[in-house]
Amino acid sequence: MDAMPSDSVLLANRPVHRMGFGAMQLPGPGIFGPPGNRERALAVLRRAVDAGVNHIDTAQFYGPDVANELIHEALHPYPEELVLVSKVGAARDEQGQWLPAQRPEELRAGVEANLRSLELDQVPVVNLRRHPDSDVPIAEQLEAMIALRDEGLIGGIGLSNVDLDSYRLARSLTEVACVQNAFNLADRSGQDVFDACREDEVPYVPFFPLGSAFNPENPVLGAPSVRETARRLNATPAQVALAWLLHKAPKVLLIPGTSSLDHLEENLAAADLALDQEAIELLS
Numbered sequence: 001m002d003a004m005p006s007d008s009v010l011l012a013n014r015p016v017h018r019m020g021f022g023a024m025q026l027p028g029p030g031i032f033g034p035p036g037n038r039e040r041a042l043a044v045l046r047r048a049v050d051a052g053v054n055h056i057d058t059a060q061f062y063g064p065d066v067a068n069e070l071i072h073e074a075l076h077p078y079p080e081e082l083v084l085v086s087k088v089g090a091a092r093d094e095q096g097q098w099l100p101a102q103r104p105e106e107l108r109a110g111v112e113a114n115l116r117s118l119e120l121d122q123v124p125v126v127n128l129r130r131h132p133d134s135d136v137p138i139a140e141q142l143e144a145m146i147a148l149r150d151e152g153l154i155g156g157i158g159l160s161n162v163d164l165d166s167y168r169l170a171r172s173l174t175e176v177a178c179v180q181n182a183f184n185l186a187d188r189s190g191q192d193v194f195d196a197c198r199e200d201e202v203p204y205v206p207f208f209p210l211g212s213a214f215n216p217e218n219p220v221l222g223a224p225s226v227r228e229t230a231r232r233l234n235a236t237p238a239q240v241a242l243a244w245l246l247h248k249a250p251k252v253l254l255i256p257g258t259s260s261l262d263h264l265e266e267n268l269a270a271a272d273l274a275l276d277q278e279a280i281e282l283l284s
């Protein structure tokens with residue numbers, strides 16, 4: 001068997017590079033409707049994979065239907081090493097409002113929609129994305145996810161938007177392939193779950209690694225410590241923010257989102273940026 005590349009981590013038993021790609025920025029504004037520039041969105045996906053990305057995060061409700069359709073058009077038939085990760089637990093209405101879809105039958109319908117749109121027999125990993133006000137117990141949801149995995153429709157079960165209690169409960173019920181929670185230089189409110197994953201050696205996939213598209217006064221890329229470090233290390237603020245996350249734990253996997261080819265190249269290069277002690281102290 002080939003040795004696993006040293007910068008790879010096993011995600012549901014499949015090796016992925018630590019620098020992946022998040023597809024949420026590809027649909028139109030507000031993650032709703034078609035992309036502003038369809039050819040560019042397809043080019044971003046193809047360039048990511050050409051550059052070695054083998055972990056792409058998506059969801060049927062990005063668009064809705066748009067991100068998965070772009071992934072299918074750009075990349076199908078998929079390279080064998082590509083690990084597509086999707087999520088279930090939400091839906092969109094006709095105005096683009098986000099709706100919870102937390103019931104077991106909705107989780108199953110979500111997986112089936114991903115299988116159809118991505119044209120897969122199995123989604124390698126599906127995150128159960130908990131809604132903060134969900135009235136469905138997580139144990140009931142996991143029972144549905146475990147059945148889907150037993151049937152071979154999903155390869156691994158991930159968790160998203162979970163607190164520490166839910167994470168621990170889930171781990172007591174089944175194997176957890178990864179955890180995807182918000183975490184970045186400016187928002188460390190999920191440090192407890194981050195620490196638990198590091199201790200348990202569970203891959204942790206921080207979303208909003210660059211501070212997200214939702215806040216125009218980006219608290220990550222605009223932070224003086226980030227800008228100063230970027231200047232000193234001849235890097236960009238985005239690269240500093242990503243390198244800091246990679247430095248935090250060996251099983252951190254990144255999925256920065258972009259619709260720009262230039263930003264994609266910049267983000268991929270962050271995998272090679274080594275932060276020195278001065279940078280770590282300033283950023284911490």
Ligand SMILES: NC(=O)c1ccc[n+]([C@@H]2O[C@H](COP(=O)([O-])OP(=O)(O)OC[C@H]3O[C@@H](n4cnc5c(N)ncnc54)[C@H](OP(=O)(O)O)[C@@H]3O)[C@@H](O)[C@H]2O)c1
Binds near residue numbers: 209212260
């Ligand atoms: N599980 C969940 O509930 C959940 C929630 C949110 C996101 N996610 C996943 O996490 C991924 C990452 O999160 P995200 O996309 O929301 O936020 P993000 O990666 O923190 O930030 C994306 C924003 O940063 C910009 N950007 C990207 N690269 C940049 C660079 N090098 N320099 C400056 N700006 C840059 C993007 O704009 P441009 O397009 O102009 O580059 C976009 O506005 C998503 O794509 C999605 O797959 C999951």
